[in-house]
Amino acid sequence: MKRERPLFEQIYELVRQIPSGKVSTYGRIAQILGTCSAQMVGFALAALPEETDVPWQRVINRFGKISPHGHGFGTVIQKTLLEEEGIRFDLSETVDLSVFGWF
DNA sequence: CGGCTGACTCTGG
DNA sequence: TCCAGAGCCAGCC
Numbered sequence: 550m551k552r553e554r555p556l557f558e559q560i561y562e563l564v565r566q567i568p569s570g571k572v573s574t575y576g577r578i579a580q581i582l583g584t585c586s587a588q589m590v591g592f593a594l595a596a597l598p599e600e601t602d603v604p605w606q607r608v609i610n611r612f613g614k615i616s617p618h619g620h621g622f623g624t625v626i627q628k629t630l631l632e633e634e635g636i637r638f639d640l641s642e643t644v645d646l647s648v649f650g651w652f
Numbered sequence: 653c654g655g656c657t658g659a660c661t662c663t664g665g
Numbered sequence: 666t667c668c669a670g671a672g673c674c675a676g677c678c
Contacts, residue, residue, distance in 0.1 A: 556675060575660050579673095586673045587660040593675090595659050611661065612666075618659035627659095641666090 556585050557593040564594070567607045570635045572644055573651040574611045591616065606630040607651075613644035 559582055567573050575587040594605040595618060606627040610616050615624050628642055636649050644650075 579660080585675065588658055588673065589660090589675055591659040592657080593659095596676095605659090608659085610659080616659040623659080643666095 556582070556589060557596060560585070560590055560593040561597075561601075561603045564603050564605060564608055567604060567651050570649065571651045572607045572609055572613070572631065572636060572646070572649050574609060574613075574646070576611050577651065578608065591618075607634075609644065613646040613650070614642055 560578055563578055563581060564573070575590040578590045579585050579587045590608070594603075594608055597603055597605050609627075615627050617624055628638060631644070632638065636644055638644060
């Protein structure tokens with residue numbers, strides 16, 4: 550049976566494929582899927598519950614920085630989770646995509 | 653079907 | 666890398 554899964558789940562599966570210690574960008578995900586825009590990727594991750602098997606924290610914007618998605622708390626958690634994975638941040642919460650960037 | 657929204661990205665300054 | 670404006674497209678009401 551064909552499962553016309555929403556675009557969201559397609560994004561989730563792709564994010565799950567990101568290895569530990571690596572990060573990706575919204576634009577990258579959107580480009581790989583080729584059927585959505587970067588904003589949809591962020592929108593999809595925003596809809597994720599706190600308990601999920603999707604490493605949404607490994608997805609950041611094109612500058613390698615975490616987006617201030619409103620509340621502000623999640624942003625801090627995201628940075629902490631990435632550091633636990635071994636990712637280094639700049640003095641300005643910036644990640645070196647040349648080193649930690651997926652692909 | 654149409655309008656609104658969003659954790660983005662690009663271009664120009 | 667910052668500010669402002671425009672484009673982007675699926676999901677929801």
